[in-house]
Amino acid sequence: MDDYTRALRNTFVADSIDRLHQNREDTDWLEKALSDPESRFFLLVKDSIVITSEASPYSQIFYSGIALALASQATSVILLGRVEEHLYFALAYEEMPVFDAKNNQLCDLRDIATDLNPDESALLAQAKGMVVWHRHNQFCSVCGTPTRSTEAGYTRICTNPACGQLHFPRTDPAVIVLVTEDNRCLLGRQARWAKGRYSNIAGFVEPGESLETAVAREVWEETGIRLEAIHYHSSQPWTFPSSLMLGFNATASSRTINRNDGELEDARWFTREELRTALSQGTVSMPSTYSISFHLIEDWFDAGDCGELRDYQPLTEMK
Ligand SMILES: [Zn+2]
Known part of the structure; x- marks a missing residue:
């Protein structure tokens, strides 16, 4: 594909x-x-x-x-x-x-x-x-004067004639990655998420950074894991409010987890069997099926011999 x-x-x-x-x-x-x-x-x-x-x-x-x-x-x-x-x-x-x-x-x-x-x-x-x-963006970020919409909504122009700055819709790139090692995948959870929910490692790309180095940095910061291979998966507009999610798969070159930056409450390795059991018991839940994070985990999970991830997703999805 x-x-x-x-x-x-x-x-x-x-x-x-x-x-x-x-x-x-x-x-x-x-x-x-x-x-x-x-x-x-x-x-x-x-x-x-x-x-x-x-x-x-x-x-x-x-x-x-x-x-x-x-x-x-x-x-x-x-x-x-x-x-x-x-x-x-x-x-x-x-x-x-x-x-x-x-x-x-x-x-x-x-x-x-x-x-x-x-x-x-x-x-x-x-x-x-x-x-x-x-x-x-109701006000110009250069001079503070009100802006007005033009070009069918795709530009806002500063109404100060001495400025006239054009403002364009922004999209914030964010990387999201499924890290695997042997037969296991790396998932983490933030403390503010619903109990038991685990997802991929993700974060915003910073100025001056490539997508791939952002993937490696986020995984290192959040889990202490080093990567040896990074491959692009797909992207998804995520306008909550203005992100573009860029999905990757990566292979880990280390196993020991250290939550360096404290962003995650927990991070752990799951084999497919462990994930299937935890989902069946309701102790772990996945991201919503409409998210690229679910697709990343699904593509890995379904490639094994534990059935299809969607069969284990709880009937009432967490949003
Ligand atoms: Zn202005």
Whole structure:
């Protein structure tokens, strides 16, 4: 399986969205698109998504035909792109907008991630990342003057003519790695996580660092393990609020665990048999199935002869 195919298995990734970069500066086109009855709108209040819930888990996550009234109330209007014949936009609000739909409620993207189809999950990850970026960049970081949105939401420009600084949406790279040695994998847990939950070693890439050296540094800092081989796995947008998770597999050249930086409450080696037993007994749980961390562990676990990891995931997933 190549990297692209592997990435498409990850939730929040889809290859069917045309982001319409060429249309972002065409204000006439954007105005028509906003009033097109076929256009679809995701509504976000702060960083939560408006859903209309008349049945479990939800009945509606986008809205059409009410665009101009809704857009006029929005603090930001963002063109997400086209999927088949529909244009998708994100509309951002600080409070629930006034519109004619019943049973509206707010939810976190994580709460509905496993219910969404790939296009919806990718569009909503994009929407959430963009909306949060707009909320956090209302003022110019160079001179402190208010900024305004332009280019269909993909740029904010400083309104101080003497400055005019352009601000672009940011993505923060973070590495996540499954370390193995012989027939065991290395998992750790942070004290703030739900009891028994274990996951991969992960952390943000620092300025001046390559992805691979970030992998080696994070594993050393958190577990004291040295690596002898590092291989790329796949990536996943993780807009909680603005990360791009870059997944790796690595082989350890040492076994003794030392939690050097104290970030982890515990780190340990698991054979597949030990992991299967702990999951079956409920003493250990895995990351949510929509996360790249689960995929990394799953790909390793399922390559053995202990069955499939999903068969041991508790019915009620921890978010
Ligand atoms: Zn400025």
